[in-house]
Amino acid sequence: MDSFKNTADSSTEEKIKAAARTVFHKKGFAASRTRDIAEEAGINLALLNYYFRSKEKLFVLVMIETLTEFFGSVSVIINNPETTFEEKIEQFAAGYIDLIFREPDIPLFIMSEIRNNPEQLLQKVDIRNTVFNSVFMQQFTEAMQQGKIKDQNFLHFMMNFVGLIVFPFIGKPLLKAISGLTEEQFNMLIEERKKLIPVWIKAMMN
Amino acid sequence: MDSFKNTADSSTEEKIKAAARTVFHKKGFAASRTRDIAEEAGINLALLNYYFRSKEKLFVLVMIETLTEFFGSVSVIINNPETTFEEKIEQFAAGYIDLIFREPDIPLFIMSEIRNNPEQLLQKVDIRNTVFNSVFMQQFTEAMQQGKIKDQNFLHFMMNFVGLIVFPFIGKPLLKAISGLTEEQFNMLIEERKKLIPVWIKAMMN
DNA sequence: AATATTTTTAATCGTTTGATTAATTTTTTA
DNA sequence: TAAAAAATTAATCAAACGATTAAAAATATT
The missing domain is CATH 1.10.10.60 (Homeodomain-like)
Incomplete structure (x- = not known):
């Protein structure tokens, strides 16, 4: 017992x-x-x-849990059939920023560790379907067909979108060093981006 | 001799x-x-x-050279008094993408290594002045005063701009794994961005 | 309560790793 | 060309590190 x-x-x-x-x-x-x-x-x-x-087995475990958490949390948002494309953009940006706020080391951790053995680590978490069979992507395609957004590559769009969200966290040490921003000021800047990124992304798409 | x-x-x-x-x-x-x-x-x-x-002394040397190369190469572009703000955006995007094409490991290297001791490594290369006293930033401010672009934070602008350029290289292993892109297809995608990023950035600013 | 099982600890093993040493080879100086 | 200096090598050292072992402590079973 x-x-x-x-x-x-x-x-x-x-x-x-x-x-x-x-x-x-x-x-x-x-x-x-x-x-x-x-x-x-x-x-x-x-x-x-x-x-x-072993150290390595423990690491793989941590990596799988991290990837699952990191990509699973978006899955809910981008596969919600109740929300519009624009709503998803807003929820995605705000949700992801909140998630990374709680665990700011994750993005750089994932990027730098995956570089070593990408397929071996990534095959254990099915990210591909999460993104490419998502309601979000279907809505993106529809919007394009209906002429609501410009004709464009979904990969570019995702790179831009995720990049706008994630990059400030990856570049944080650099940014703080060259700008002299305090931790609080940095956080405020990121907080602003929750609302700004959807605006920017929409401007880019049209 | x-x-x-x-x-x-x-x-x-x-x-x-x-x-x-x-x-x-x-x-x-x-x-x-x-x-x-x-x-x-x-x-x-x-x-x-x-x-x-020692290993560490050799590392510091490599780091300094890498930072100098990486930030020095932009310095020329963003401090050129002969080019307009828009031209600088185009040259910056294309020039940086070319640079990273030649040395694709550098962005992730810099980001992950600086995280450990940011100030100690960064104080040896004066990046701050390169960016904040640049002709590029002056032209950004002027354009804002003249109402040519929206009122906005220069830091957001730089994060977005650099992020659009650099993030695909940092996320490359992840992107290739989840998209199934070949090396050549990835390179073509990046090549497209030389022209697309200036368009996107301008759309975001207005 | 006695026994068996699981969990935890201290000590240590074998390998890897950064660094040094002493000897050898190559190059420079006189 | 002989002596001095610089460059290179093989061998080795000491510390760090991942991992194991055997004993002790705690918990579960009967």
């Missing part, structure tokens, strides 16, 4: 996974030490291997 | 630096082994320390 301290987030296994998440997200796989993770989790180093066998 | 084989790019020192550039750019500091660099350069491992003292 489960004892009180052995459930949910308080279990040792979850503590290690959460710590691994934090450390991996911040430093990446290569720069993360299993000892860092153990210390962050407040457990003995051997326990990490007891529960997860 | 200089012997033939001890000049310019053929010198051992330059061979090591070039190899370090390649390896660091592709894998980042933490995942790069000094032995990898030595092998890439075709030299004995000890020579690396003989010329550069």
Whole structure:
């Protein structure tokens, strides 16, 4: 039977996974030490291997969970049959910015780690269908056929849209260094973008 | 006197630096082994320390050169007093895309490495003045005062502009994996953006 | 309560990695 | 050409690191 301290987030296994998440997200796989993770989790180093066998297996687990969270959360928005194309754009921008606000290390983490073995990591999470069979894409195509937006490549559109959302977080250290922005000022700037990005994107499409 | 084989790019020192550039750019500091660099350069491992003292000193050197190249090359464009604001936008987009085409690993390299110690690395290259005291920014301000473009934040504008250019390269592994694009198709898509980005940016500004 | 199972710890192993050393080869200087 | 200096190599060191082991502690089972 489960004892009180052995459930949910308080279990040792979850503590290690959460710590691994934090450390991996911040430093990446290569720069993360299993000892860092153990210390962050407040457990003995051997326990990490007891529960997860190896650093790499633990990493893959974290990566899958991260990708699932990161792409799963949009899936709900872009596949909602109740909302219009324009509404999706607004919800997508605001929802994604909120998500990244909570976990600002994720974008750079995903981009830099996937570069090493892209297919091996990505095949475990089906992102392709999430995006290309989405209601969002159907509505994009319809809008184009009806002449509501210019004739354009969906890939360009997605690159632009996601780029406008994600890039400031990836470039944050650089931006702060060259602009002298404080953390609070940066956050305010990003907050503004929730409303601005949909406006910009619509301007680009027409 | 200089012997033939001890000049310019053929010198051992330059061979090591070039190899370090390649390896660091592709894998980042933490995942790069000094032995990898030595092998890439075709030299004995000890020579690396003989010329550069340590892995970290070699890295800082590569980083400074990379930043200088990456931000210096724009400096010429955005400070040219002979070109208009619109011309600068076109040249900036095309020039930067060409630069990154030649060295596609640089953006992700800079972003991920700077995250660790931003100020320490960035203080060695004065990017701030390059951007904020540029003719480009003056022309942006003038255009706004003259009502040629909407009232807007220069930081948003720069984030958007640079993001549109750089983000596809950062997200390349992800994009290729989820879209199934070949290398050639990806390159063609990017090539299109040289002309499209100025159009988009202008649409966003008005 | 006694036994079995699971969880946790301290100690340590073997490998990798950055760096050094001492010897050798090559180049420069005198 | 001989001596000095610089460049290069093989061997090795010490620390860091991922992983394992054997014992101890905690929990579950009977």
